[in-house]
Amino acid sequence: MLESINARTGMAHGASWADSTAQDIDLAARQAQSVASDFARATPGLRAELLRSMGQRLLSAREALVALADRETGLGLPRLNGELDRTVYQLEQFALALDQGAVHLLLDEPAVAGAAPVGRPRMTRIRVPLGPVAVFAASNFPFAFSVAGGDTASALAAGCPVIVKAHPAHPALSLALAEQVQAAVAQCGLPAAVFQLVQGAGIAVGVRLVQAPAVAAVAFTGSLQAGRALADLAAARSRPIPFFGELGSVNPLIVLPSALASGAAERAAALAQSITLGAGQFCTSPGVILVPQGEPGDGFVHALAGQLSQLQPHGMLTAGIRRNFESGVDAWRHAGGAQVLAGLEGNAAATPAATLVQVSAADYLRQPALQHEVFGPAALVVRTQAMNEMLEVLAAIGGTLTATIWGIDGDAAQVTEEVHALVHRATEVAGRVLFAGVPTGVAVTAAQQHGGPYPASTAPATTSVGLAAMDRFLRPVALQDAPDWLIQRY
Structure with missing residues (x-):
């Protein structure tokens, strides 16, 4: 059972509610898979509109969301207001990247006449979305690394449906945030299964989500023990999937x-x-x-x-x-x-x-x-x-x-x-x-790298902060001698 706990008093607030069942999780994964192809073909402009709508809704609901976050985390209003601003900013940055049109098209090389190896066909390297992404929300950043945080934003920007596993430390806030994201999805005329939320206080929900056949990738921020266990599950599947985990760091x-x-x-x-x-x-x-x-x-x-x-x-x-x-x-x-x-x-x-x-x-x-x-x-x-x-x-x-x-x-x-x-x-x-300053504070920029060799990350060539976070959820494909009309879609 889930309860909303006041972080300062340790007392439950309101009624408790049940964890998502195995059937709930399996259904969410199937529904995400059913809309994955259509969402992958959604225009960059539509995905940018979704991200901006999410940000606007978060700002409109700021007072209620920040108060709820403070009750469940005890982090204080100044810190939480700043974190909400950061969350909206990174949504806008991904939207801008989509506007600029460089998300999917990587390289277009013209054909060269003549015999091989000098001669070659036209080769165009694009990137396509992986499919449904399971996002595990973090406890320490209830906005920026949570339901509407960087993992969700970057996966949606890449064209992947998202299933968020909410963190049990702030379950009521997670529901409130999910309502805002779901409203933004509806406002943009997208299928509801583009974004879904599951919850659970124990490990069973996370295990079931990672093992769901329709899930194509996992983004995780949390403890070394939990992250390693889930990463092993992702690798042990009959069809292994990438697990992008941030697990622990001593930051010398x-x-x-x-x-x-x-x-x-x-x-x-x-x-x-x-x-x-x-x-x-x-x-x-x-x-x-x-x-x-x-x-x-x-x-x-x-x-x-x-x-x-x-x-x-x-x-x-x-x-x-x-x-x-x-x-x-x-x-x-x-x-x-x-x-x-x-x-x-x-x-x-x-x-x-x-x-x-x-x-x-x-x-x-x-x-x-x-x-x-x-x-x-x-x-x-x-x-x-x-x-x-x-x-x-x-x-x-x-x-x-x-x-x-x-x-x-x-x-x-x-x-x-x-x-x-x-x-x-x-x-x-x-x-x-x-080479100056202190490591706390991670700028959301194109050049940012928030990852590192294990155990900092299970995928050290990737980042969970900054515009390159989208790269985790995009797979390269080479198009040979593709017609112009097709290439222009990317």
């Missing part, structure tokens, strides 16, 4: 000695805010901070701990997320060589304590348990003796959404081969490498 931030020479206090303050933003429940929250040994590094770490000690994050999204957070930081506190710099052990308060724990690089490297993500307002400081230890720590971290390097913005002539090696290693493990 490297502080080079040159970054400690000036402005260290300001950097520490900005980093503390990033660690605790949204109670640390951002997929790009910096979780591992690499700092050189020595007095300047000591000063920076002391300043960071002081900043964190003054911050009080708000409550976490669910009781389960809070339990996992406390378990994770408890493992940090009791690791070999660990020094707790901020955050009380055994914190039982209603809101989590901002936590900072320090270990040496040697202790970090010999204890694999320290290399896992702790989702929440906490970071692990790893003190390094030399550049080679930074490289080893990055290698141990493995796949991550972001890596940040502070202190290499000087003159090119001053950049050493060690620094080049560090940047290269960062690009090997991360989907986005920053």
Whole structure:
């Protein structure tokens, strides 16, 4: 059964309702398949109209939607209003991409006269929609990565019907958002099965959806454990389907000695805010901070701990997320060589304590348990003796959404081969490498890459943010000697 829970009181609001049944899910998948071909042939203009109608409806219902989101998540009105604006913005960006006509047509090569291999026919490379996409909504972004979020927007822009599996942390909001999307679908004269919603508090709904024969692809944002299990199910189907999962990320931030020479206090303050933003429940929250040994590094770490000690994050999204957070930081506190710099052990308060724990690089490297993500307002400081230890720590971290390097913005002539090696290693493990600022905050742009090697993503060549997110749901097809009238449709 599903209940709408007040995030601040833990009390249920209103009546409960039943999970979607296996029959509900199978029917939704069949209905999506029945309209997939027609929706794939819908003009880019019509799909752009749908996305814009969705955005307008979200804005018109802003007050009610934000209030409902705040009740179920406790994230606060300023944060949620900003997230709603971001959600509408990304809908508009996908609509603009459709207006510009570059979504489906990739390359048109004219014929070349003569014998092969120099001569060739006209070859036109296009992209066609994969078919029905199952979207798993995230808990930490109730608008931007949820029912009407980026996965839904990019799949609809690509011409794929969508079945959203709502997150049980905000079930009433999910229903309200689905009503707005369904109204936009109807307004545009499209079949209702272009967008559908299923819900469930347990794992059965998600499993059934991934296994539904009509589902052609899955987009998932969530935990490593759940994502890996669903990815394995998608691969084990008699007809395996792509699973685009964002599963976990520690987002290392490297502080080079040159970054400690000036402005260290300001950097520490900005980093503390990033660690605790949204109670640390951002997929790009910096979780591992690499700092050189020595007095300047000591000063920076002391300043960071002081900043964190003054911050009080708000409550976490669910009781389960809070339990996992406390378990994770408890493992940090009791690791070999660990020094707790901020955050009380055994914190039982209603809101989590901002936590900072320090270990040496040697202790970090010999204890694999320290290399896992702790989702929440906490970071692990790893003190390094030399550049080679930074490289080893990055290698141990493995796949991550972001890596940040502070202190290499000087003159090119001053950049050493060690620094080049560090940047290269960062690009090997991360989907986005920053050289200023903090990793929290993901711009919706054509150049954005929000993904990375496993476990950051199950498909590291793809992104779930930015205009390239559509690429996940489009399959290349080569048309040979196609007539002009056909090519002009793309």
